[in-house]
Amino acid sequence: xxxxxxxxxxxxxxxxxxxxxxxxxxxxxxxxxxxxxxxxxxxxxxxxxxxxxxxxxxxxxxxxxxxxxxxxxxxxxxxxxxxxxxxxxxxxxxxxxxxxxxxxxxxxxxxxxxxxxxxxxxxxxxxxxxxxxxxxxxxxxxxxxxxxxxxxxxxxxxxxxxxxxxxxxxxxxxxxxxxxxxxxxxxxxxxxxxxxxxxxxxxxxxxxxxxxxxxxxxxxxxxxxxxxxxxxxxxxxxxxxxxxxxxxxxxxxxxxxxxxxxxxxxxxxxxxxxxxxxxxxxxxxxxxxxxxxxxxxxxxxxxxxxxxxxxxxxxxxxxxxxxxxxxxxxxxxxxxxxxxxxxxxxxxxxxxxxxxxxxxxxxxxxxxxxxxxxxxxxxxxxxxxxxxxxxxxxxxxxxxxxxxxxxxxxxxxxxxxxxxxxxxxxxxxxxxx
Amino acid sequence: xxxxxxxxxxxxxxxxxxxxxxxxxxxxxxxxxxxxxxxxxxxxxxxxxxxxxxxxxxxxxxxxxxxxxxxxxxxxxxxxxxxxxxxxxxxxxxxxxxxxxxxxxxxxxxxxxxxxxxxxxxxxxxxxxxxxxxxxxxxxxxxxxxxxxxxxxxxxxxxxxxxxxxxxxxxxxxxxxxxxxxxxxxxxxxxxxxxxxxxxxxxxxxxxxxxxxxxxxxxxxxxxxxxxxxxxxxxxxxxxxxx
Numbered sequence: 001x002x003x004x005x006x007x008x009x010x011x012x013x014x015x016x017x018x019x020x021x022x023x024x025x026x027x028x029x030x031x032x033x034x035x036x037x038x039x040x041x042x043x044x045x046x047x048x049x050x051x052x053x054x055x056x057x058x059x060x061x062x063x064x065x066x067x068x069x070x071x072x073x074x075x076x077x078x079x080x081x082x083x084x085x086x087x088x089x090x091x092x093x094x095x096x097x098x099x100x101x102x103x104x105x106x107x108x109x110x111x112x113x114x115x116x117x118x119x120x121x122x123x124x125x126x127x128x129x130x131x132x133x134x135x136x137x138x139x140x141x142x143x144x145x146x147x148x149x150x151x152x153x154x155x156x157x158x159x160x161x162x163x164x165x166x167x168x169x170x171x172x173x174x175x176x177x178x179x180x181x182x183x184x185x186x187x188x189x190x191x192x193x194x195x196x197x198x199x200x201x202x203x204x205x206x207x208x209x210x211x212x213x214x215x216x217x218x219x220x221x222x223x224x225x226x227x228x229x230x231x232x233x234x235x236x237x238x239x240x241x242x243x244x245x246x247x248x249x250x251x252x253x254x255x256x257x258x259x260x261x262x263x264x265x266x267x268x269x270x271x272x273x274x275x276x277x278x279x280x281x282x283x284x285x286x287x288x289x290x291x292x293x294x295x296x297x298x299x300x301x302x303x304x305x306x307x308x309x310x311x312x313x314x315x316x317x318x319x320x321x322x323x324x325x326x327x328x329x330x331x332x333x334x335x336x337x338x339x340x341x342x343x344x345x346x347x348x349x350x351x352x353x354x355x356x357x358x359x360x361x362x363x364x365x366x367x368x369x370x371x372x373x374x375x376x377x378x379x380x381x382x383x384x385x386x387x388x389x390x391x392x393x394x395x396x397x398x399x400x401x402x403x404x405x406x407x408x409x410x411x412x413x414x415x416x417x418x419x420x421x422x423x424x425x426x427x428x429x430x431x432x433x
Numbered sequence: 434x435x436x437x438x439x440x441x442x443x444x445x446x447x448x449x450x451x452x453x454x455x456x457x458x459x460x461x462x463x464x465x466x467x468x469x470x471x472x473x474x475x476x477x478x479x480x481x482x483x484x485x486x487x488x489x490x491x492x493x494x495x496x497x498x499x500x501x502x503x504x505x506x507x508x509x510x511x512x513x514x515x516x517x518x519x520x521x522x523x524x525x526x527x528x529x530x531x532x533x534x535x536x537x538x539x540x541x542x543x544x545x546x547x548x549x550x551x552x553x554x555x556x557x558x559x560x561x562x563x564x565x566x567x568x569x570x571x572x573x574x575x576x577x578x579x580x581x582x583x584x585x586x587x588x589x590x591x592x593x594x595x596x597x598x599x600x601x602x603x604x605x606x607x608x609x610x611x612x613x614x615x616x617x618x619x620x621x622x623x624x625x626x627x628x629x630x631x632x633x634x635x636x637x638x639x640x641x642x643x644x645x646x647x648x649x650x651x652x653x654x655x656x657x658x659x660x661x662x663x664x665x666x667x668x669x670x671x672x673x674x675x676x
Contacts, residue, residue: 022512059676101676109672116535124534143534156672218526220539269541276539321547359482359649360551397490397511432512 019052028428030406032421040424041138042070044087047094057101063094095147111152116145117165119211119224120315121267121276123352127313127335128224128263128280131165131209133173133231134337139419140388140406140426142337142370146174160214170198170205172256173231173338176418180233182252189240190247196233197255219268229256230284232338234305239292248296258285259340263314272320279314284340306341313345327354328367336415346415347373365390372416384410386419390426398432457572460580461565463606464599467635469561473499473664477509480552481652492550493656501561503669514550518674525591527556530674537671546593552651553621553642557593564599567592578603607635619645632660 023046030041044067051061068087074080097113104110120126125142135144149169155162182192199205207229213222233254243249263280287306294300313335321327329352335345353367366389374382390404404426410417480492492514496506504521508514516532527540549556564570567590574581584597596614601607611623621644625637636658643650667673 022515024513099676118535121536154672156670159670161672215526218524218539220528220537267539269539272541274539274541320541325547356548356551359484359647360548361484398513400513 019050021048021050022433023048024430024432026428026430028426030422030424030426032424037424039070040422044068044070057103059099059101060097061099062096065092065094066090067092093147097150107156109152109154109156111150111154113149114147115150115152116147117150117152118145119209119222119265120278121220121222121265122278122315122333123276123317123319123329123331123350125333125337125350126278126315127333127337127339128261128265128278128315129337130226130228130231130259130261131207133171135174136179136232136338137174137176139176139416140386140422146171158214160212163209163211163213165207165209165211167207168202168205170207170229170256171231172233175232175338178418179338182250186250186252188248189250191243191249192252193249194252194254197236197253199229199256213265219266222265224261224263224265224280226259226261228259228261230259230340231256232340234284234287234340235289237290237292239295241295257287259283270318274319275317277314277316279312281310281312282340283310285309287341307343308341311335311340311342311345313339317350325354325356325360328352339415347376349373361393361395363392363394365392370416372410372414374411374413382411382413384408384414384416386410386416400428400430402426402428402430404428457570457582458565460572460582460601460606461568461570461584464601464608465563465565467606468608469501469563471632471634471660473497473662474658474660475662475664476658477656479654479656480550480554481654482552483650483652485648492552494550496559497664497668498561499664499666499669501563504560505669505673506559507674508550517550519556520669520671520674521556521560522669528671528674530671535675537674552653553644553649554651554653555593558623558642568597573598579609605635607637621645631658634660 025047026045028041028043028045029039031037032040046066047063048065049061049063051059053059067090070087093114095114095116097111097115100110102109117131118126118129119131120128122129129145132145132148135141135146138144148167148171151166153164182194186192207227209224209226209228211222211224213220215221233256236253236255239251241249241251260283261280263278265276265278267274267276269275284306287309288302288304291301291303315331315333317329317331319327319329331350333348333350336348339345349371351367351369353365355364355366356362357364368389369385369387372384373379385407387407388404390402392400392402394400406422406424406426408416408419408422410420475495475497477493477495480494482490482492490511492511493509494506495509496504498504502521502523505518507518508516516530518530520528529538529540530536531538546555546557548554549559564584567587568584569587570582570584572580573583580601580603582599582601584599586592586594593615594613595616598612598614599608600610602609605628607625607628609625609628612619613621613623621642624641625639626641627638628635629638636655638655640653641650642653
């Protein structure tokens with residue numbers, strides 16, 4: 001598949017009459033505001049996009065991205081000679097696809113290759129967007145998606161669109177370190193070893209999605225179905241053995257169970273207020289797993305990662321623009337990216353604001369925050385807030401310079417607790433070329 | 434006798450007012466005829482944003498319009514806005530395409546009053562306005578070369594402006610200046626220059642919208658324009674926005 005895509009792209013590049021080259025460079029640093037400030041995170045991102053039209057009915061796009069993460073881990077002489085002073089560099093392929101317009105018939109568009117596709121109406125993020133996996137590596141970036149190898153066919157009739165997607169390659173979400181804190185979950189076990197069981201073969205790796213969408217008056221509606229897998233792993237089995245006379249070893253197998261997802265999305269306006277909502281019902285094929293303690297003389301226990309095989313998630317939001325261009329959006333979500341099962345899903349409130357000044361040369365986002373609710377009866381005691389007020393200067397075309405404050409206050413039961421310690425300042429600069 | 438004189442005066446005034454109203458209606462119809470008569474149009478425009486300190490930044494956009502109420506546009510530059518598109522359809526439908534997220538967003542109707550790509554134009558200003566429909570007009574002044582008309586929106590007109598004062602040359606009936614008022618306060622002025630006839634329609638090669646309060650202005654330079662090329666309805670769809 002990958003070789004086919006590469007060949008197709010090379011063919012496309014060779015034939016392209018009009019090739020556009022563009023890109024963006026971003027430098028980002030986060031600094032803690034502790035008594036001795038230090039860099040929490042430094043990265044450079046250089047993205048390129050090469051796109052063009054082969055003819056009036058065919059186009060292509062390729063977008064490689066170069067990431068450079070800087071590490072300050074210099075502890076001994078060998079670090080200086082081996083790694084510490086050079087950034088860890090990754091070259092990733094973002095999108096790379098060929099788009100055949102009005103082919104093989106005027107009412108059909110085909111897409112082949114690595115593509116980013118979303119189907120929810122949510123602002124920035126939606127838990128129902130499960131076609132492409134998420135990039136969860138930076139917990140403060142809620143909107144990062146990973147391109148997926150897809151063959152897409154979009155059929156148009158009247159104002160309606162039926163989009164079919166097939167992917168022969170399973171791609172999990174990119175997780176941040178300690179996404180699942182195994183040491184916390186297996187307290188008392190001295191050694192933990194884990195194995196991730198990936199789907200075997202094309203049949204097991206394949207995903208299928210269908211999205212039917214259209215407008216009724218000024219309301220946009222869509223219905224979707226997906227036969228896919230969870231993008232973050234669930235436990236398949238746990239085997240506990242004695243590693244020595246006094247220490248135990250837990251061998252954990254993870255897998256990505258099959259998931260059916262079906263739902264609807266709607267967006268429109270109620271008077272002067274923009275409104276949108278996503279809803280999906282999900283069914284996971286296997287949620288049970290066993291804990292084998294037979295080698296320590298306690299038999300095999302059957303348990304589950306989710307109490308029920310089905311769960312519902314979704315969101316609803318609204319936005320309004322006041323006089324002077326002050327924009328406010330409010331979104332409530334039940335469940336979030338990477339959360340499966342009613343008992344593990346939390347509720348979230350997102351608020352976003354934008355105040356343009358000096359003809360949008362300065363953009364203030366004073367009230368940007370997310371609030372996580374673990375338990376509605378104890379909203380403050382079992383909750384978390386991530387505040388992210390930001391100011392952006394756009395004094396020159398194609399250049400953005402931003403400064404943001406990051407404030408995290410999370411109780412231990414919350415998912416935002418993973419961001420504990422991110423309090424500080426974020427400085428970034430982005431240039432489009 | 435006094436009653437008779439009063440009746441004559443009232444009757445005369447009524448006739449004068451009616452003829453004046455009829456005159457305004459005729460003028461506005463002529464204005465619409467020369468401005469809005471193409472079945473469709475495709476244009477490429479350069480937008481130059483000029484700050485109070487005279488620093489400038491540019492945008493380039495390709496826009497298509499069919500009838501009075503179907504409009505689609507895509508930004509060609511600058512790079513950070515390239516690919517952003519908008520689609521305006523009858524019934525106050527406004528869709529914005531955000532290529533970074535590959536999402537089409539529905540925009541609430543009042544957001545049409547918001548700035549169009551950081552310019553001094555709003556989405557509403559970009560629409561084709563039919564002055565003979567939805568406005569009540571009166572002649573403020575008249576000389577040998579032009580009429581100055583005051584237009585107030587009728588109740589059902591959803592415009593954000595409380596009043597528009599337009600200057601209409603008697604030779605072309607193509608308005609050369611529009612002054613926009615909100616709550617009777619003068620907020621913006623649009624000046625049209627380099628007016629020429631393309632196919633049977635008048636166009637302004639240069640338009641400048643100035644925001645009175647900030648002094649910020651946007652020059653819109655028409656780089657190319659085509660009229661009545663039978664644009665397909667396929668252009669006025671989300672499918673085209675995403676291409």
